[in-house]
Amino acid sequence: MPELPEVEVVRRGLARWTTGRTVEKAEVLHPRAVRRHAAGPADFAGRLAGRTVLPPRRRGKYLWLPLADAPSEAPSEALLAHLGMSGQLLVGEPDREPQKHLRVRIAFTGGPAADPLDLRFVDQRTFGHLMVAELVPDAVAGAAAPAPDGAGLVPAPIVHIAADPLEDAFDGDALYRALRRRRTGIKRALLDQSLISGVGNIYADEALWRARLHWARPTETLTRAEAARVVAAAQDVMRAALAVGGTSFDSLYVDVDGESGYFERSLDAYGRRDEPCRRCGSPIRRDEFMNRSSYSCPVCQPRPRRARY
């Protein structure tokens, strides 16, 4: 379940391995993996061939590699990736065995001093996707002039995604005002990528546990201090996860070298049904909500009188 920390781990790996490489050839092995690329798999592959990838960028759970045609010219397009539930971006030797759920393969030319290498998109459940998208000015970061490395630009399909809590442009006060205008529950709001990006089911539960807020708490009743508390909790827990390589439950989430992270052992709420709360000892409760699970402490996070879903 890659959320912000896991995607950032992948971004860092790609920064090390693919930056400055030129695409020799892209192959789409499963059309669903590029379903959001409206012009189809052949167009997707055609747009990648011959282009050089710049340092990867990220917002929330989205990751993109700006594509350069010429040095010192601002990129106009990017390879945009979302890992979904089970997506992996793996780098390695081009002639290694194909993975079972290999969906897209991108081979790079071996430049000077560059060992042959390819980038593979492997995705069991195919909720993830890749596409080549136009880069447009980033409304979140302000009107900074587009730079040759792609700074100040975002892929057009994700212009509606809000800043994530680990980026400089994140505005906690603006989020508080938006929450007060909403008529929904705090967890649903945390999962709404147009309000705050990068938070998924796991880190939403962890942030709410740390902030001692119930998931069904109406957003319009939040105080400024409570909103600040849950944002700080989300930042803290995601930074802690990032420091140990992210959260892994199984081999489905791995970094570009295929290695798992270690944060699962540090989770306080998610997946801990009936286990004792690490603050008060009460058994952690699991509720059904939005067709998924919510884990919380019944004592530290009491259900509000007026609950919102």
Added chain:
DNA sequence: ATAGGGTCCTGGCTGC
């Protein structure tokens, strides 16, 4: 416009 529910997808696990 916003709120909220349905849907996709595969394989590991559960229970009969």
Added chain:
DNA sequence: TGCAGCCAGGACCCTA
């Protein structure tokens, strides 16, 4: 032991 059915969930899509 075999196998049907359940479960995981991000973001798009639809309706009211």
